[in-house]
Amino acid sequence: MPVTETAATINGVSIDDSFAEAFPMSGTAIQITAINEKWALEAATKMTGFATSVIACGCEGGIERVLSPAETRDGRPGVRVLFFGFDAGGLEKQVTTRLGQCILTCPTTACYGDYESDQTIDLGSAIRYFADGFQISKKFAGKHFWRMPVMEGEFLCEAKTGMTGDGVGGGNLLIMARHVEGALKASEAAVEAMKTVPDVIMPFPGGIVRSGSKVGGKYKGMMASTNDAYCPTLKGVTDTALTEEIGSVLEIVIDGLTPDAVAKAMAAGIKAITDLGPETGALRIGAGNYGGNLGPHHFHLKDLLP
Amino acid sequence: MLTRLKGGHVVDPANGVNGVTDLYMKDGQLVSAPTEPLSADEAIDLSGHVVMAGAIDIHSHIAGGHVNTARLLLPEWHRAFSSRPGETALSRVGWTTEETGLRYAEMGFTTVVEPAMGPQAALHAHLELADIPIIDKATLVVLGNDDLLMSMIRDGESEAAIADYVAWTVASSRALGVKCINAGGSAAFKDNVRAFSLDDQVPDYGVSSRQIVKTLQKAVHDLKIPHPLHVHCNNLGVPGASSDAAEATIAASEGLPLHLAHIQFYGYGTEGKRGFSSEGRRLAALINANPDVTVDIGQVMFGQTVTISSDELRQFAGRAQASPKKSIIFDHEANGGGVVPMDYKATSFFNALQWAIGLELFLLIEDPSRVFFTTDHPNGAPFTTYPDIFALLMDREVRARWIEALPKGVAKWTSLPEITREYTLEEIAVMTRASPARLLGTSDRGHLGAGATADISVYRPSDDKAEMFGKAAYVFKDGRLVVKNGSVVARPYGRALTLKTEADKGMEARLDRYFDEAYGLSAQWFKVRGEALGRETPFREVSCL
Amino acid sequence: MTFRPASVICRLGTESDDDLSTQWIDGRPVSTAEAVRAAAEHLAASRLPVLTGDFNDISAIRAGLRVAALAGGVVDHEGLEAIRPAIEAIRDAGIVMGAPAEIRRRADRVLVIGPDPFEGQDALFEQIFAVAPDIGARTKGKTREIVWLGASEPQRFAKASGEARSIGCPAAELTEAVGIVRAALAGRRFADGPFEPGGARALAGWLVDAGFGAVVFKADAFDAIGFEEIAGLVSDLNARTRATALPVFAGSAFGSAQAATWATGFPMRVSFGRGAPDHDMELFKADRLIGSGEAEAVLLVAAGEGRAGVSSDAATILLSTEEPPAGSSVKVAFRIGRPGVDHDQVALEPRFGSFVAHAASAPDPDAPSSAALILSMIADHLAEMAAEKGAAA
C-alpha cells in the first residue's frame, strides 16, 4: 500500500506531499471573433470538440476565455482558444483541419493568431485554396491575412499564428472526496478558478476527467488504462492510494503555454478547493505522476499552497 | 619610329615561338629584328612579362539593333543608373559602345566579331561599331530565314545564283562572313510553328532546315569566304533535342568546314529526375571525331545578364523564363529575334549544370585550335567574366573551388570534377589568337611575326590567372600604346574588317527589283557606305581565299 | 550617288576660304573658327549646359553626345516627350513587334488603333497596304482584313488592298477598348465599355483566328499605360496565334534615342554632369532645366522654318537652318544646311525599320555646314581644351 505523506492541511483539506508530472507539448493560441458572442462560442466549441487527449484526439484543445470586443483584433466579441499537440507538425494539422471545418464554416467568424512567436504554424495559409483562386492575400502593419470569399460574405483569417514548443501538457490535480457530489463540487470550483488564469486550458469535459489513467495496461496495445490505485471500488483488492473515507476521485488536467501558467492554474485550483472546505467539497488533494522519471516538469503541491 | 619590345616571354604559337625574345614594331606593324639591335628609337622593357598577340573574340554581341534593344530594355541594370545603390550584376558590362571598347582593350582583346548582323540592320550595326573605340571589329551577316534564299532553294535555282546572292549580301552589309541562325526557324515561327528541327520543313516553302544550312555552307565555300558558315543550330537549349540538333548538324558538315556557335547551349540531355543532364562528353567526342568542325563554347557564368538572339522561335519560348519578367521579340523581314533578360543563379541546379557543361566542352575537346573562347556575350555571361573563365581553364584548383560551391547533386551529373586538364599559356594563345585569326582569314593578326598588325597584349604573370588576364600590363593597338597597367591610356578608333567581295551585276539588278516588288524597299538601303560612319578609316578589307 | 562625310573626321577649313556669312557672335559675323571657339568656351564655362533641338541626323546626335560628354552637359531631343510613353512602356513591359516589310507580306488581319498612324507617312502606308499577303502557309493569298478601332469611317484604309471596316470609339477610351478586348480574349468579364460586348468578343475572336495579325498604332498617341495595354494585347495573342505590333514613330526622336542608347546606355535625357552618363526623363528635360535655371547655357539645333525662335533667357548657342533672330539671347549662332537636302543624312527610315543613309537631294558646295560638322568641331575644340588643361595640370 503506497504511503502518501501529507504536506499540509488547509481549512480541513489535506494536501498530499506529491507532484504533478507534466510533459512538453507544442502549443498555440488563436482568436475567433464573430458578430456576437454566441457565434464566436459556437465556432470555438465546435473547433475544440473531441480534443480532450492528444493520444486519441490528435490534440488537446479548449476555450481559454471569452474576449470582450475591446480585446479582439477586429473589435467584435471573440474567444481565445488554445491547442496542444505532440509536435509542431501534428499541431498544425489538427488546427488547420479544425479551422477548415469549424471556423471557415461558421457564420460571421474571423480568425486570428493569438500567440506571438518567431515560430509559427499556418492558419489561413493552409486553407486558402478553398477559395479556388479567389483568395486574396493582404499584408499590412506587419501582419498577413488571407481573405476567402464565402457565400455569407468573406472569411478573414490570419495567415499564421505563433506557436511554442515549450508548452506543458498534463498538469493535474486529483480531487478526493467522500462521495461524488463533493468531488464534483470541489472540481467545479477549481475549474472556475483556473479559467481566470491566462494561457491554460482544461481540455476534458467541463475541465474534469473521471477516468484518470496510468501508463499502459495488461492488454497489448493499450497506451493507458484505468488508474486502479485511485478507483474507490478497487480499494480492497488493489494497491490503492485511497484511504477508507475517500469514496470518489476526479481529476483536472491542465495544459498551458508555459510551465508558469500551469503552476498558477494549479495554485488557483487548490485555493478554490481548500476555500470550499471538506464538508461540501473535497477531503484531500493529490496529483498524478509516474515516479518523476518520465516528465521534465514536476509541479509540487506544497509549492502551490494558498 | 622603330620600337623594340625587349625581353618579354613571347607566346606566339602561330610562329612556333614560346620563350624570351625581342619584338620590333614600326608604323603599326611588327617587323623583323633590325641587323643592329640598338637602332630602335624606343625600347620598352617587357622582361618578366608574357607577350601575346592581341586576343580575338569570334562571337560577341557587341553592336546592332538587338544589342541596342537590350540596352533600351534594361536601364535598371546600367552602371550609371541614377539611383540604384550599389553595383548591379550586369553593371560591369561594357554596356555602351564606349565601354565595350575600353573593357575589351583592358583585357588585351584587340579584335571582336559581332556575329549576328541582320542585312537590314547592317548600317545600324556599323554605326555602333564605329563608336566602339580601340578594338577592330567585324560582323557576320545573317541569312537562312530570308524569303529569297528559301524561294531560290525551292525553285531549284543554281548554286551560282545563290552564291551571287550571298556575295551581294556580304558585300552590301560589309560583313566578314555568313551566319545562319536556326535555319528556317524564324520563318516557321511566323507561321505559328513552335518547335523546329533540322529535317523539319519551313511551311509554305517546303524547304528543310538542313537544305538551308547545306546550301549556305556550299555557297560560302564556293565564294572562298575564309570563315566557314557560322551555324546556330536548331533547338537551342531544349534538353535532348538540343544535343540531337548539334549531333545532326555536325554529321551534316560532310567534309566541308562548318563552325557551330555556342555549343554549350546544345549540351543538354534529359536524364535524372529533373530531366536535365550533361551531354558534354558525347558532344566533345563528336567534335573530336569531326575535324571539319570548329566550335565556340558560349560559357555560362552566374549573375544577371540578357540573352540576345536572332533565333526568334527559341527566344519567344524563352520569354517564359525571363528574369526580370519582360522581353522584346521581333518579327523582322527575313530574320526575327528576341531580347530576353536572364539571371543565371549559382543556386539553381539547371544553371549550375549549364556552367559545368560549358567547361566540360572546353576541357574535353582536345584540339585547342578548334574550340573558341566565348560566352556568347551577353547570352551566357557578359564578356567581363572572361578573366574568371581563363582561371577556370588554367587552374583545376579554381575549378574545384567553384564545383564545391555548386548546389548538391550537380557534381553527380557532370564529368567536370574528374577532369584534370589545365590549359597551358600556349593553348590559351592558340585558342584566343592563332586559331581565331585563321578561322576568320585575317592573316595580319593573331600572331607576332613580321608583317603582322602590331596588336599586342602583355600580361604580368600571376598564379591568379583571373588577375593576370583581367588587366593587361600593356596593350598595343596598331603599334600604339592604348592600355597600361589595366587602364586605357589612349583611345583611337579601330576599323571594321570586311570581306573583299564583288557582287554580280545581274544579281544587283535582280535584287533592286526584288526588294522593291516583294518588300517595297530600296535595295540601296542595304548597302553600308563607309562615309556614313564618320570615321577616317572605317574599314579594312580582308581577302578571300 | 555619293555620300559626303559629315562628322568628326572633318577639320576646320583655313580662315581664308571660310564663309563669314554663316556664323555670328552676339550678332556679329565671325569666322567659323572664332564661333566654334566661342561656343566651346561658353559650354565649358557653364555649370550645366543643355543640348536640345531636333537632331534629325544621326551624325548630329552622335556629335552632340560627344559635345555633352566633353562639356559635362545634358542632351535632350525636342521630340522626346512625345515618344516618352512608348520608351517607358517598351522598357517596362516589353513588346512583340514587327517590321513593316514583314507585315506587308504576311499580315492577313490588321487592327489599327486610334488616330491615323500614317498621317504624313504615305510611303509607309503604301508599302504595307498596297498589296495582299503573299507569303506564309496560313496567310498567302488571303484577302487582307483591316479593322480600324477608333474611327467612324475606314478613310485611307478604303484604298488598301483588302477589306477595311471601322469601329467607332472615343479617343479617350481607346485604352479601355483594348482592355476589354484583352478581357474578352481571356474569357474574363467586363462592363459596358466604349463598344458593345458582342463587338469586343467578336474582335477578340477575329484576332485569335488570324494567321498573322498586326496591331498598328501611332506610337505617340497613347500614354504609357495605353501603349503597354496594346503591347499586352499582342503578347496575349501570341500565346495562341501569331501577332505583331507596329507602333509607328514619326520624326527623328526615336532614331536619336537609339543612338543615345548605344552611346550612353540610355535613350536620352542624359546628363554628363558628373562624367558618367546619368538618365532621368524628368530631371533632365531641357524645358525644365532651362525654366528652373539649373541649366544656364543652351545649345539648340533647329531645322526648318520658324524654328529659330528662342524663348528662354538662357544664353544660347543656336544651330539653325534660318538666320538667327535679332536681339535675342542668342550668343553664338551658326547657320546650318538642311540634312538630306544640302547634306547627306543618316536617319531612321520607318519603312526599313532601321537606319538609312540618304544622300543630299540637292547638294550644294556653297551650302552652310551641317549641324554634325559644327558639333564635331565644337567637340574637337572642347577635347583640345581638356587636353591642354590636363597637360597644364
Added chain:
Amino acid sequence: MTGLVFRLKGEPEERLDLSPLIPERLDGLTSSEIQKLGIGTTKRDLKLGDVFDVSGADVSDIRFEGGSARLDKIGLGLSKGSIRVEGDVGFRCGRAMRGGAITVTGSAGDLAGSAMEGGELVIQGSAGARLGGPEAGETKGMSGGAIRVQGSAGERAADRMRRGTIVIDGDCGLDAASRMIAGTLIVGGKAKGTPGRLMKRGTLILAGGAERLAPTFLDCGPQDLIILRLMARAIGEELGAVPFDGSPMRRYGGDTAVLGMGEVFLPLR
C-alpha cells in the same frame, strides 16, 4: 550625443545628390570628411561643406534644417535610424529604403519612396509623381513599409506596387495604382483619371471617390467586410488616423484586362 544637423546655407544653384547622407554611409566619418563628400551633380564637383553647415554627431538621428526642391535622394537606401527634413525635398526621397524613418515637413518631388522595401516615410506636404513607384525599367515598385502623404500626390502613385501601405490624405493625380501587383493604397481625397489600370492584385481604398473606373472593373456591390475594419484599425495605429472607418463600401473587382484580382473600394453614397 546630439543628432547630426545639416543646415542649408541657401538655395543651391544645382540639384544635389544627398544619397551619401544616411547613417550607414556616414558612420565613422569625421566632420571634415563629411564636409568633403561630393554631393553636386555638375562638373563643378560641389562638396557638402559648400552647401551645408554641419553640426552634431549622432548619425542615427539626422536633421536637415531648411529644405529645397533640389535636395535629391535624401534617405536613399536607408535601413536604420531617422532623418527629418524641415522643408521641401527633391526627387527620390526615401527611394529603396529598407528601414528607419523619414519625415519631411514640406513637400517632396517625384519618386518619393520609390521601390521602398521597409521603414516609414511621412511627407507632411504633398508628393510628386510616381509615389512609391519603380524607376525606369524596374518591374517592381514599393514592396514593403509604409508611406503617408498628408497633402496630395502626383500621377501614378503606387505604380507597380507589390506590398506595403500608402496613405494619401489629399487627392491623388492621374492613374493611381497603375500596374499594381499587390499592396494597399488609401486615398482620402479624389482619385483623378482612371485609377488601377492594369492592376493584377491589390487594394485601393478611395475614400474620396474616383473620377472614373475602366470598364474592366466590375461592380460587386456594397460590402461590409471585416478586413476594412481591421485595416482602418491596424493602419490607423501604424500611421495615424486613416480616411475610412471600416464601414461598408462598394467593391469593384479588376482589372480584368490582365488578371482581375485587384479591388477598388469606393464610398457607398
